Amino acid sequence: MASSRKPGSSTARGEIRRLWPTERDLFTAHLLRLDAQTRRERFGTAVNDDFLVNYAATTFGVGGLVYAYVEAGEVRAAGELRGLDDIVAQTGEAAFSVERDWRRQGIGEALFGRLITAGRNRGISTLYMTCLPENAAMRRLARKFEADLVGGYNDVEGSLATGGPTPFTILDEAFDNARSFATIALSLQRKFWRPSLFGRALRG
Secondary structure, rough: EEEEOOOOOOOOEEEEEEEEEHHHHHHHHHHHHHHHHHHHHHHHOOOOOHHHHHHHHHHHOOEEEEEEEEEOOOOOOEEEOOOOOOOOHEEEEEEEOOOOOOOOOOOHHHHHHHHHHHHHOOOOOEEEEOOOOOHHHHHHHHHHOEEEEEEOOOEEEEEEOOOOOOHHHHHHHHHHHHHHHHHHHHHHHHHHHHHHHHHHHOOO
């Protein structure tokens, strides 16, 4: 049964934020939870667990970044921006994966907005996205952001002009990164300090 929680609503327990290389395991676990149909929609073909593990291992390189919807410490949806290593072309590729029970809650739209901001701040003037013709959710998302769609027999390609950076977009991403860093710092503090404090309490 699909969750009724809405991102940004008073009952939402998750947040949309940037993922960092130290959180690769969270991203990998998210990909491995995707069902067969969602995997096919994301990658355009059937893929197995080994493919997903290898894919996640290369995702946080120089040429890409990831934003995610994180709930209860788990990544339930992710938006990827790739192509940042080829800034001369001023183009990037956006891709999305949302676990089935977290669909139709506005998460993909929120992730897309973050990717557009990140792309603008890095000189990406055009974002491309590709999906299968039957991927209606992705096509709706592209149309919502007024992307131009060109249909083919095997896939549908969309392109979106992002615009240039502004003081607002730069500050927006900076604040988001600061929140993400704070989340990681708190997580690491809990991971490395609680056992030692507990051990000292026992010894005392």
